[in-house]
Amino acid sequence: MEFSHVPVLLEECLEGLAIRPDGIYLDGTAGGAGHSREIARRLTTGRLISLDQDPDAVETATQRLQGLPAQVVQSNFRYAPQVLDELGIPALDGALLDLGVSSHQLDDADRGFSYRADAPLDMRMSQSGATAADLVNSLDREELTRILRDYGEEPYAWQIAGKILQRRQERPILTTLELADTVASALPPAVRRKDKNPSRRTFQALRIAVNSELDALNEGLDGIFERLAPGGRFAVITFHSLEDRLVKNKFRRWATACTCPPEFPVCVCGGKAKAKLVNRKPIEAQGKELEENRRSRSAKLRVLEKL
Numbered sequence: 001m002e003f004s005h006v007p008v009l010l011e012e013c014l015e016g017l018a019i020r021p022d023g024i025y026l027d028g029t030a031g032g033a034g035h036s037r038e039i040a041r042r043l044t045t046g047r048l049i050s051l052d053q054d055p056d057a058v059e060t061a062t063q064r065l066q067g068l069p070a071q072v073v074q075s076n077f078r079y080a081p082q083v084l085d086e087l088g089i090p091a092l093d094g095a096l097l098d099l100g101v102s103s104h105q106l107d108d109a110d111r112g113f114s115y116r117a118d119a120p121l122d123m124r125m126s127q128s129g130a131t132a133a134d135l136v137n138s139l140d141r142e143e144l145t146r147i148l149r150d151y152g153e154e155p156y157a158w159q160i161a162g163k164i165l166q167r168r169q170e171r172p173i174l175t176t177l178e179l180a181d182t183v184a185s186a187l188p189p190a191v192r193r194k195d196k197n198p199s200r201r202t203f204q205a206l207r208i209a210v211n212s213e214l215d216a217l218n219e220g221l222d223g224i225f226e227r228l229a230p231g232g233r234f235a236v237i238t239f240h241s242l243e244d245r246l247v248k249n250k251f252r253r254w255a256t257a258c259t260c261p262p263e264f265p266v267c268v269c270g271g272k273a274k275a276k277l278v279n280r281k282p283i284e285a286q287g288k289e290l291e292e293n294r295r296s297r298s299a300k301l302r303v304l305e306k307l
Contacts, residue, residue: 006292007034008237008299012283013096014038016235016303022046023093026084026227028077028220033061035096040068046093051075051083053126076126078216081223091229097220098237100295101125101207118177123203123210132206136179137172141165151214151242152205160186160202179203204240217243221250225275228306233278235303244282244300251277251304278303 007013013035019025021044027036030052040048048070052058058074065072075083077097084092121133135147141161148157163186164173173179183199184192192198208214221236228234238244254275258267282300289296 006295007032007038008098008100008293008296009283009285009289009301010035010038012301013098013235013237014042016278016283016301017094017096017233019043020046020093024089024091025049026080026092026095026224027051027098028080028095028224029098030057030061030072031098032057033064033072035098036061036070036072037064037068039096040065040070043069045069047071047089049073049083049087049089051077051080055127076216076220078219078223080220081227084227090227092224092227092232093229094233094235095224095228096235096237097217097224099213099217099243100237100239100299118175121174121176121179123207125211130210132179132210133172133174135206135209136164137168137174147209148202148205150205151208152201152203153241154201154205156187156191162186176203208242214242214246217246218250221247225250225254225304225306230306232306233303234275234306235301237299237301238282239295239298239300244302247302248282251275251302254304273307275304275306278305 017025017039019039019042021042023043023046025039025046025048027039027048027050030036030050033050036048036050046069050061050065050070050072052061052072053074053076055074058072062072073083121131121136123132144161144164145157148154148160154160160183163182167173167182173182179202180199183202187198225234236247238247255273255277257271257273258269259271260267260269279302282302285296285299
């Protein structure tokens with residue numbers, strides 16, 4: 001299946017990164033190489049390192065970046081510092097993370113990300129490790145509830161977890177539509193009528209858990225920020241509130257000088273800000289992009305510059 005990924009907020013990312021032709025850049029989420037290709041095209045003596053944990057993405061990005069000053073490595077961006085060490089790169093002039101699930105992963109039913117098509121309940125971005133089916137059929141009610149509540153912000157987490165346990169006693173839940181049906185059956189009729197996609201939050205929660213996305217993001221942000229050279233830009237696109245909150249709080253912390261408790265009348269910590277925010281509020285898709293790419297609707301771009 002063709003790996004398609006329409007790059008979200010492309011012009012805004014390129015502007016935010018303020019690309020220098022001789023700079024060293026990292027795209028931690030290559031996907032279909034939409035952002036990577038445009039970054040690499042702006043380089044002359046510079047270099048782009050493009051990472052992705054999905055072998056399909058690595059193969060596609062490698063093809064699409066041929067002839068450009070770019071190198072694709074199969075790795076999760078949480079391991080970016082190790083990859084940079086192996087390549088002998090001490091510092092970066094800019095880095096980009098696009099945290100959206102690629103169109104290819106969503107549209108390829110066999111990957112099990114979508115609640116709209118019947119497929120094995122998989123959801124692994126790296127195509128290795130435990131699947132969503134493994135979690136759904138093995139975790140106890142309390143842990144399932146925690147995942148659905150913490151990662152999906154699902155108000156009916158306890159009821160859904162209970163229904164999953166009930167169903168799997170009859171037989172394992174192995175496909176996406178079996179799970180979607182189980183979720184729907186746990187919700188009050190009024191909620192089912194009002195919400196066109198009642199299992200959306202459950203699928204999001206399981207995808208985050210299967211891929212350890214928030215842990216990877218937390219680690220990746222720290223590791224990549226450490227490797228930015230002074231003046232280096234860091235651009236991150238998020239697609240749901242959990243990610244955006246994590247990125248916003250990290251960026252704010254790095255851009256804050258004083259870390260004294262708010263009740264202190266004067267600063268005693270002598271802290272210095274490590275970065276400055278390039279945009280105070282997140283940048284969102286506008287007009288034409290919103291019309292042409294529905295996946296851009298929830299995208300938020302935040303950009304930071306290291307001091």
